[in-house]
Amino acid sequence: MNERIYNFNPGPAVLPEDVLKxxxxxxxxxxxxxMSILEISHRAPAYDEVHQQAKADIKELMGLGDDYDIIFTAGGASQTFALIPLNFATESHPGSYALSxxxxQKAYEEAVKLGVGTVAASTK
Incomplete structure (x- = not known):
């Protein structure tokens, strides 16, 4: 029997053994x-090379042109729900949400906390 346990949680998830090796x-x-990648400064050229290559690989995988940029954020989806209205919505230009x-719903609730959320459509 294989001793590996396959984790299908939202993240972190299963990685191929070749990647782990x-x-x-x-x-x-x-x-x-x-140094270990865990010890390298996020400002060091060795890390920047990894960062830039990851961004390029994602753009290629998704077929995105140079008019798109890839950003990596901490905190997962729930934190991002709060960051989007904080950075892009205003009272005069609120975010419109399709509640499906x-x-x-979580994203809309975060915008409402800031007074910048409206419902464009709902499946309720």
């Missing part, structure tokens, strides 16, 4: 830097 082999010396499930 590559990470393991570079854990103590990432790309010849003499639990995630859209």
């Amino acid at each position: 590559e990470v393991q082999s570079e854990m103590l010396n990432f790309h010849g830097t003499g 499930g639990s995630f859209s």
